[in-house]
Amino acid sequence: MRLQAAGVTLGYGDRVVVDGLDLGIEAGTVTTIIGPNGCGKSTLLRALGRLLKPRGGEVLLDGRRIDGMPTREVAKVLGVLPQAPTAPEGLTVADLVARGRHPHQTWYRQWSSDDESAVALALELTGLTDLAERPLDELSGGQRQRAWISMALAQGTDLLLLDEPTTFLDLAHQVEVLELVRNLHQEAGRTIVMVLHDLNLAARYADRLVAMRGGRVVAAGGPHEVLTEELMREVFELDAKVIADPVAGTPMVVPIRPLSRP
Amino acid sequence: MSATAVAPRLHGIRRRRGLVLAALLAAVCAAVVLSVTIGAKPVPLADAWSALTAPTGTENDIVIRSLRVPRTALGVLAGIALGVAGALMQGHTRNPLADPGLLGVTQGAAFAMVASIILLGAQSLLAYIWFGLAGALVASVCVFTLGMVGGRGGPTPVTLALAGTAVSAFLYALTSAIVLLDEQAMDVFRFWQSGSVAGRGPDVVWQVLPFIVVGLVLALVNAPGLNALSLGEDVARGLGQNIALTRGVGVTAVTLLTGAAVASCGSLAFVGLVVPHLARPLSGTDHRWLLPYSGLIGAALLLVADVIGRVVAPPGELEVGVVLALIGAPFFVALVRRRKPVRL
Incomplete structure (x- = not known):
């Protein structure tokens, strides 16, 4: 396990965003965190990159508490790219x-x-x-x-955390950036964790998806296990059809209508 | 261009930066020569040189050794200090309009000076300067502490600016109240507020020198961290930079440099604000070069402004603070109109 969140509680001010969350990141994988706005996925990524100090629990980098390591030493192993720098x-x-x-x-x-x-x-x-x-x-x-x-x-660093690397990009540029991420993974075996909004691209470019809602991990696993019609209802409150992506064969979400507003 | 072609390009840039540094040093030396020789009593360069190397007690020797040299030295020190402090301040706040006075240093010095007169009966210039320095340091600590209360894990540029403005306004109100009540305090305040490097003896130069030296060392140590911070706090943290420490070192450097300059020379508007804008086109965004360039440009600008003040209104003199404001304001407007101020 390269990077691990063990019972982390995260928040800003008086607000708790993530409460007692566990997550492990295997070496050499591409993990993508998905979830609706405000579910705490960026907050979790910031904590994994020691940009945000957990209120409870701990983040472990190669088995050591990341808070206890000199920040400069962490920076030689772990790279973080925040959202819209x-x-x-x-x-x-x-x-x-x-x-x-x-x-x-x-x-x-x-x-x-x-x-x-x-x-x-x-x-x-x-x-x-x-x-x-x-x-x-x-x-x-x-x-x-x-x-x-x-x-x-x-x-x-061989461990990279990317927070929404495709925000504000058109589709062609999104694919361009994700192809780059895939090359970094395949050619140099880097471990990559990113937050993405586009579910179809997330499914295509990740080994492992982590779906979050309300500060909890609802499902984690391969794209086929996670991206189901049932999960779309549970996590995104969206009635949707999930079919096979005709190009990559990965699951593809076709939205029908939001559950709450008929 | 291939990957290996990046290397010669970087070396070329470094050589160019070295040349600019040499040119700026030469400009400061030229300004020093002007400042030593030009004034109410012009002294030929040869006489000025002999006054320094082999004084014989002539009138010129006395003018040079007791008036012009301390005045020039103080101008160089204050110019370097304010230029570097301005560049640090704009870098830390990521605000191109930030001024070293933003930390409450200037108003802190003014308040401590007038307060020392009515409360402690301070009489000498040297005493005023000590109190001014102390006031500058205390005000800056207050601003930093207040700025820390709002932010999570260290003061942010916004909380620092807000705290600085509030503390400055409060101190300015107190200063105004004191000078209305006390005539001697009013005289000292008026003299101080116009900003001048004249009439300070070598003792003043020696008094502020250690503060400025320490401030400059801290500023240079701060430069790489400031480069990381200029990409945003999260990126800087990701690059392994300790944000609170970097901010603390930066604020300490600004306080020492600005405090020493304003306590000894009074409020010198525009140097800290304008100089970084002159330096940036030469240095780019790298603070390791921006800070030294700003210091040298600050020194040259202050000396030239002081020389102009000596010759425009004979037989009297205009204080350098007044000259700086008179040439600085239109200059800054032109700068803003020519190009929009850079985003930092």
């Missing part, structure tokens, strides 16, 4: 990706040949080598998202 204006792709090397640098040793090659490799993997000198603001949404993923890759 923003960069200062004028920052170039190469500069953004170079900042992914931050955990490997100290104030007296700012740049090494390791950093150099990690940045070059991250740019190549994301197909951004030719755009390296362009300011981020001049790129398309899909390219910009690839640049952020490239930064996370330059960090050199």
